[in-house]
Amino acid sequence: MSYHWRDGNRLQLLENGEEFFPRVFEVIAQAKKEVLLETFILFQDKVGAELQKALIAAAENGASVDVTVDGYGSADLCGDFVTAMTRVGVRIHMFDPGKRLLGRRLNVFRRMHRKIVVVDGEVAFIGGINFSADHLGDFGPAAKQDYALQVEGPVVRDIHHFALAQIAPDKPTHRWWRRRMRHQTPGYGGVSRGEARALFVIRDNDQHRNDIEQHYLQAIRDARSRLLIANAYFFPGYRVLREIRNAARRGVRVRLILQGEPDMPIAKFGARMLYNYLMRDGVEIHEYCRRPLHGKVALADYEWSTVGSSNLDPLSLSLNLEANLIIRDHVFNRHLHERLDHLLQTDCRRIPLERIVRGFWWRAPLAFLIFHFLRHFPGLVSLFPEHKPRLELIDPDTTRPLDPVPSPLQRDHQ
Numbered sequence: 001m002s003y004h005w006r007d008g009n010r011l012q013l014l015e016n017g018e019e020f021f022p023r024v025f026e027v028i029a030q031a032k033k034e035v036l037l038e039t040f041i042l043f044q045d046k047v048g049a050e051l052q053k054a055l056i057a058a059a060e061n062g063a064s065v066d067v068t069v070d071g072y073g074s075a076d077l078c079g080d081f082v083t084a085m086t087r088v089g090v091r092i093h094m095f096d097p098g099k100r101l102l103g104r105r106l107n108v109f110r111r112m113h114r115k116i117v118v119v120d121g122e123v124a125f126i127g128g129i130n131f132s133a134d135h136l137g138d139f140g141p142a143a144k145q146d147y148a149l150q151v152e153g154p155v156v157r158d159i160h161h162f163a164l165a166q167i168a169p170d171k172p173t174h175r176w177w178r179r180r181m182r183h184q185t186p187g188y189g190g191v192s193r194g195e196a197r198a199l200f201v202i203r204d205n206d207q208h209r210n211d212i213e214q215h216y217l218q219a220i221r222d223a224r225s226r227l228l229i230a231n232a233y234f235f236p237g238y239r240v241l242r243e244i245r246n247a248a249r250r251g252v253r254v255r256l257i258l259q260g261e262p263d264m265p266i267a268k269f270g271a272r273m274l275y276n277y278l279m280r281d282g283v284e285i286h287e288y289c290r291r292p293l294h295g296k297v298a299l300a301d302y303e304w305s306t307v308g309s310s311n312l313d314p315l316s317l318s319l320n321l322e323a324n325l326i327i328r329d330h331v332f333n334r335h336l337h338e339r340l341d342h343l344l345q346t347d348c349r350r351i352p353l354e355r356i357v358r359g360f361w362w363r364a365p366l367a368f369l370i371f372h373f374l375r376h377f378p379g380l381v382s383l384f385p386e387h388k389p390r391l392e393l394i395d396p397d398t399t400r401p402l403d404p405v406p407s408p409l410q411r412d413h414q
Helices: 016-029 046-060 078-088 155-170 175-184 211-222 238-249 265-272 273-281 314-320 330-347 353-357 358-384
Strands: 006-015 034-039 064-070 091-095 116-119 123-127 147-152 196-203 225-231 253-259 284-288 294-298 303-307 322-328 348-350 391-394 401-405
Touching: 006 016, 006 064, 006 155, 006 330, 016 034, 016 046, 016 116, 016 123, 016 147, 034 046, 034 155, 046 064, 046 078, 064 155, 116 155, 123 155, 123 303, 123 322, 147 155, 147 303, 155 196, 155 322, 196 211, 211 238, 211 294, 211 303, 211 314, 211 322, 225 238, 225 330, 238 253, 238 273, 253 330, 265 401, 273 284, 284 330, 303 330, 330 348
Parallel strands: 034 064, 064 091, 225 253, 253 284
Antiparallel strands: 006 147, 006 196, 034 116, 091 391, 116 123, 123 147, 196 322, 225 294, 284 348, 294 303, 303 322, 391 401
């Protein structure tokens, strides 16, 4: 399956759970035909309860509702939380669940990391925000800073067809439903809703292994004025690092917003091993210090932008299943730049090169090993456990997965 640039889209940037959750819950609850939802994490907290309420409302309206959660990120779903939804017809699928060993989840690699919602084939949401309370400011110091998009227009059709294909074997009436949607649903099939040009891009372990990384590489190579990347887990491959440094060398103002108060300290440690390599050629590095950064957004010059689920680290670029929207639109680029620049001015500290140079004698051997690791990581991926991802329907009575359900995801041979 290949995707193409679509003109005539309307995009709205949603920052953090305060903007994202009310909007997506309202749209889901008003669904008349269908809700397709994929998320890495769904927790049974106040956000999960609001999502549950919206999904039940959609099902009671007569909408077909399918929810896919990851078997690692959402491994603890159980009890009345699930049964309340399955009782009204919501189908909950778990992507590649794994057995625990001594109470610990070991199925950490090759996860379904996408965050996608499509409602009635007309409105889509895509980004990095999971369905959990730690994306709300009142969660406290550990609340995450993140971004998502509300999308309307022709590119929604691509997102919809993709999301539908992941669970189609469970719904033998989908062909009939799609014909009905084309004839009865306003906007379905690609009616223009705005001015933005957009491209839906995925990363899988079959035919789209490097698609997201290639779009980053091309945007960085083409940049002539500015490049601004905000990414939570910054540990990209050697090619991306080299192109970022080359952009700074040719006069592009390159700014990176990385974690200063990370949810996982190893992410900050790994990124800092790369600072000297980048900063000595003029790359500006700013650490976001108000709370953990969870965003995966970037912009280049005055038109190109991206928002999605893909980090710039080995898991996202080489192992996990991801989805981003690539955007070419001056208005959206300007708005995203304003929001990120505000973040830089108010809640970030710029890392001085002098600080990185100090103590470089002990970092140099480790940095050498890291660069060679990044250079050869794509070849090392084959050493990670291989399996065929599968979807399993959660049993409404036991809240345990049923027998595996055949899925197009099985074509993502690892």
